[in-house]
Amino acid sequence: MIIVMKQGATAAEIGAVIARVQELGATPHTIHGRERTVIAVVGSTERIIPDTFSTMPGVERVATISQPFKLASRESHPEDTVIHLDPHPGLPEVAIGGRDIVIMAGPCSVESRSQLLETAHAVKEAGAVILRGGAFKPRTSPYSFQGLGIKGLEILAEAREIYGLYIITEVLTPDAVPVVAEYADILQIGARNMQNFGLLHAVGRVQRPALLKRGMMSTIQELLMSAEYILAGGNSRVMVCERGIRTFEKLTRNTFDLNAIPILKQLTHLPVIADPSHATGRWDIVPDMSRAAVAAGADGLIVEVHPRPEEALSDGAQSLKPERFFDLVQQVRRIAEAMERGIVGSTEVVERAR
Amino acid sequence: MIIVMKQGATAAEIGAVIARVQELGATPHTIHGRERTVIAVVGSTERIIPDTFSTMPGVERVATISQPFKLASRESHPEDTVIHLDPHPGLPEVAIGGRDIVIMAGPCSVESRSQLLETAHAVKEAGAVILRGGAFKPRTSPYSFQGLGIKGLEILAEAREIYGLYIITEVLTPDAVPVVAEYADILQIGARNMQNFGLLHAVGRVQRPALLKRGMMSTIQELLMSAEYILAGGNSRVMVCERGIRTFEKLTRNTFDLNAIPILKQLTHLPVIADPSHATGRWDIVPDMSRAAVAAGADGLIVEVHPRPEEALSDGAQSLKPERFFDLVQQVRRIAEAMERGIVGSTEVVERAR
Amino acid sequence: MIIVMKQGATAAEIGAVIARVQELGATPHTIHGRERTVIAVVGSTERIIPDTFSTMPGVERVATISQPFKLASRESHPEDTVIHLDPHPGLPEVAIGGRDIVIMAGPCSVESRSQLLETAHAVKEAGAVILRGGAFKPRTSPYSFQGLGIKGLEILAEAREIYGLYIITEVLTPDAVPVVAEYADILQIGARNMQNFGLLHAVGRVQRPALLKRGMMSTIQELLMSAEYILAGGNSRVMVCERGIRTFEKLTRNTFDLNAIPILKQLTHLPVIADPSHATGRWDIVPDMSRAAVAAGADGLIVEVHPRPEEALSDGAQSLKPERFFDLVQQVRRIAEAMERGIVGSTEVVERAR
């Protein structure tokens, strides 16, 4: 921790800060610059709150030096974490965060059995190994479709059996975590819930992989702090997902912060997934941005696909038709190959496509 | 709803959109401009999802005309809503959203009985009628102080009895709503939970006034949509609160969007509160911004006060010492008077201060 | 300057940084924390570029401690700068940045002699002492009205004679500075030109007060750096102006960053002006935000007024009609009085209004 004193801070003010540092069990190093005095605090500083000093007379500002996240940091865990999904009878093994790129796809919402099965068939054909679909939907308006709930989970589970796809679905409330974990292979925490700490606690207590989306207002560091909540709770299988942030630009729904992908790869050992559908809000640029995300180093993609986007009950504008998604996977594969990576579980599709 | 076709959209594409509008039970009006064709959709459009059209061939974009919130809108309820707190033995009546400005103040967190009582004494002296204090704290880091929980609620209730102050405290999870509603006079929904829809549903089901804070990257319209969730659930006593949004500026913790205050007063009948402590993150400008918020038309303020900010377990940098808060109330009173408003419940303090 | 080394930086890497600091004539102080080593650099650091170190092996980041602006800083000049406009025959003296608040008003663009004189009459009646109006207009589209140029300056000068109002107008290019300075009492540098350094240089070389607007995506610190350009050029009469920044919120044209007002008053001795017209883009909330800006501590306002906003060639949506502006001044006066300030030069209007 570095405490910068104001220009003209008095000796008494400086002395008070030094005394306080010592009182808290740490060691102050005082450096007298030409304009300002700076006090570096060394020792057990985790328990010291920066505001302790920032409100003392003569203090200009306080900067922290240590990373606030530990379990999520690459410093504490230099190797990449590879997440193995829990095995399911009849399904191939899937590892996320390794050499190959994983593709998750499906509709925004599970709307009906036939809609989901039709989509599952199409995404399987195209090369996805994980099926996405919302059973519980967070909606801005109380008057919008809120999802099919448990019924939606059952439909997802049925699609898993029929098509051999793992399933990922969103969980919205702490009390729904056990039931969603019973059905889903990956628990998704949505952008609006990235700092829903009760939910993070609950997901930390189950043994089921989690995909944590970055909030549209959240910094990369805050995303890792939220991952830390889940890790600290005892669940070590966490992926983080960039899905676009809010800016002034209006032609796209969000601004896809692809810088975050290599930065996250540096800061954390957790797999990094990209969601080009929400990050753009426009199906017509989803293939371009899927290629870009993989080229930037993403370990996987989660893409919205709907057989008839114009009939979708949510997010139609960002959903791809099956044939466009098929093309997308081909394009992504070529980018992955240019980076000496492959697509998880899609060997036979490669064959067919060639 | 207005559907703008692309320049060069074919007659068949236009025809398909028109047919789809009719299929959905609404009436299309087609306007052929020099460059583009526009189709205005009239009739029962609430159930029609814009994305229905935005993915059809030849469509450039779709704009909605109606306000998406109904119960919260001033159009549906032209008069100001005045919220009466539930009466409590020995406490004066308090109305929020009327002629006078209400002041809520207290520490970020309830840290101990003595800290809270000391603060309660000070804020009462200064002219506040409502005591704030967090018992359940949403914290970015899992390693930070998370609040005293039920014990904190009990301390708040004791302070109410001793000092005659109503209490407001945050609720974080749906299942905690009943117990918090039992102790608190106002339920606070924090910025990070503005779109925690499970929580909004739960607060909609109790009969206790709620203060809903704007998310740090939420639009004004989204704030009102979240208020709509609570209102639609059956709880009509909702206040909305501007507490700063996230921008690129780094010298303050957030950017206080004071434009939102008169805009909210136009769009909704609900009382509008301002939180200058979170909106700035700096105690040294909290008095300035409290004056500004009242001058912009806010119906109330919620301010962080701590007897010793340098010892606060959270948000010390934005907490005022009691004597500074006393000054703040005097300054705010003068601004309120310049606008022909007063401060709720502080007649005797006015006398003393003169 | 503080150099934070990466966790695990080697002794050789640390040694190289220390050697480089010494080579550059400064003194390194090395502090070995538990996780990281930090090197504080003391001495003549102005000439040292932080990037010198940020690209060296083992360096995590570099933080600067000193304020990068000197002439503009309150540290170097503790008293408020009061700017006296150059005297003009027949006009009362006007000081900006003192006890009283100055009001500048007029149309976005000078459109015609009659439009300007009509507006000048109205704003004089209401209590303004400075007339604004654009002769050279920066327009997003090449096809929009670009201003009357020199003819516009002549009309402004005529209005000055007739109504006894000082004039402020924008200058767009370095080569136009001398001619605009010949006509205008205050040179305005618009938001889009805040970092047009050629223009700042040119304005620094004339002896005419300047009003420098904050760029819509510029930090407060960058605004002061741009002021520093003008001051360093030899022109000491600079005012800075908050006029709204860009954010994700769409209901207003910009987000009025009123936090910037007290922050600027702390950091600089220069007068701080607020522009509620551009900061909101909506005439209907301009009075509210004018009151708020004065309550936050602004030294003056610059407001758009047009006799018939619906016929304005630019910015009609944010222009007030004369009678609304008259009301605005009355409201602002009451707020100013609540803060023990007055309105510059409007004594007789006060009388008339009472």
Next chain:
Amino acid sequence: MIIVMKQGATAAEIGAVIARVQELGATPHTIHGRERTVIAVVGSTERIIPDTFSTMPGVERVATISQPFKLASRESHPEDTVIHLDPHPGLPEVAIGGRDIVIMAGPCSVESRSQLLETAHAVKEAGAVILRGGAFKPRTSPYSFQGLGIKGLEILAEAREIYGLYIITEVLTPDAVPVVAEYADILQIGARNMQNFGLLHAVGRVQRPALLKRGMMSTIQELLMSAEYILAGGNSRVMVCERGIRTFEKLTRNTFDLNAIPILKQLTHLPVIADPSHATGRWDIVPDMSRAAVAAGADGLIVEVHPRPEEALSDGAQSLKPERFFDLVQQVRRIAEAMERGIVGSTEVVERAR
């Protein structure tokens, strides 16, 4: 243009709007919805300013339908524009915006003859065909290095002769356009000058290709409006460049808005270049983001390279060392090949690298 009336607008208010539309020579189409009336304006609407209506009583808001840029739009010019640089004796032809990707590279500033020649040698070796380097530098602080001026242009021209590289350099003021155009093969307009309209006018009047960078606060539409200024001035060889926008994220200098690349390719026929150096501010992720930009569809890259970044007088933190830049080009080539594109002019380097 679509005029949305307020709910409850009177017949007289609606009538006044209709009359005004007719007065301005356009045709109103009135659509009475259940809640609101909407008036669609058809005909010659270019000369009608939306604010004409937005301030009339009863009007809620006005939306424009037409694209405000014409010459820059793909609607007006469906084929991609391929820019041929002016031929220079001894240099191969270079086309930008065609099948292959162009790479421009060099230091932020020309600091000395030896620094530039050393860099030119390295970037030529790696496969660049255009050398970048600033002779006139826009700097936030008046105390920072401002560039070598004409001397810098001469050094660039010398490097062109020696290494056979075209040169691109920034022009800051309208009066410097002729001299910079005399030396440079491409005129660069920097992000801070994207709306310096005097400069855009001046660049529109010369016959030299221009690279226009997006302002850090500018929308995609505004970027195209600024391109329109140059095109309307008579200079048809314009490239647009995404270089990052400002957001709340602090770990990178800017947020690289890669969504803008496919969006620009849809909206305009002009070549789209990406600047991963400024868009990230961190050399360590420049290779990742270069790959991503090409995968997103960029027609070229402009990258900062410095032989000794730690000695750079500007932007060292985002400059690559020559060997890293060499690697970057190899990586980018593989991505380009995956998209069936190549790198302009680098056949022999390909050979050598294999």
